[in-house]
Amino acid sequence: MKAQPQVTDTLLRQFTGYNLKRAYLVIETELHRILKDHDLRVTSFSALAIIVENPGLPQTALANALQIERSSTVVIVDALEGRELIQRNKVETDRRAYALVATLRGRQMFEKISGLMHEVENRFQSGLTPAERDALTGALRTIEHGGDTAG
């Protein structure tokens, strides 16, 4: 073990995008650890959350919410359905579409993982006051919406 000259990333640190990515990767790692125990992927978990919150939505709406292609939802929904976390119900007014709904197991699974993740996030944010956490969330929203302040 030699003491190698420390590599710095000051130039990249000037970019908010870089700081965002690094912070996200830390949380994502913990999320992966939790999800692995329940045999879920990040996108599957997100999909489950969307379905829990929006019972009866069709796959296209799910794709929009997750910002992925419709074709990509198929495999995700297949997996969730195969594990009986959600159901593909038929919608009587449109025989092409499915009405996705979470099963009891699915809702319980979401609540379980949700609780674990909130614990993890609280740990990571333990250095921030409640006001600082709110400010962080607000700033992230501002960035996400392109800095639009008009309207």
Add this chain to the structure above:
Amino acid sequence: MKAQPQVTDTLLRQFTGYNLKRAYLVIETELHRILKDHDLRVTSFSALAIIVENPGLPQTALANALQIERSSTVVIVDALEGRELIQRNKVETDRRAYALVATLRGRQMFEKISGLMHEVENRFQSGLTPAERDALTGALRTIEHGGDTAG
């Protein structure tokens, strides 16, 4: 065009990780647009920045800085070298290792893209005061370091 019931993601919005990812994706999209004009990928640009800032570093150090595997740096460094943005110099004290240095072209390329990106980020953060931007950066750092406040 039908007015479909709006899908909400309130459950996911309670997670900082989700908000981080969404905010990052918005910036990443713009970054991709800029980098495409210069035929670079995000990781290549990050690598270039690290090399500009740390002249003479070996590939292993680059891998550590970028948090990727050593084997992955090879293709990245190959590409940057092939475009004469960096050089693989020999290091006299260790014939196994390379000393990576950016060329003039490489430094100019970095400065160019860096300027464009700062413009983009300023636009996205135009709804934030300087103090709010600093607070954001600080909060991201706090999260990244696991909420460690001791020491």
Add this chain to the structure above:
DNA sequence: CCTAATAGTTAGCCAGCCGAACAATTCGGC
């Protein structure tokens, strides 16, 4: 009523990264 649009699906593809194995070289304990 017939064309266009929409929901879901399938198949093939590609980027981007990892992991294991490898040669060359250096380090470290004795």
Add this chain to the structure above:
DNA sequence: GCCGAATTGTTCGGCTGGCTAACTATTAGG
């Protein structure tokens, strides 16, 4: 000094996760 262990860069194969294009079934609309 010497030999096994560690390190640097590399190659190769593979996996993951998403995309695009093409298809079927169904619905909407002029």
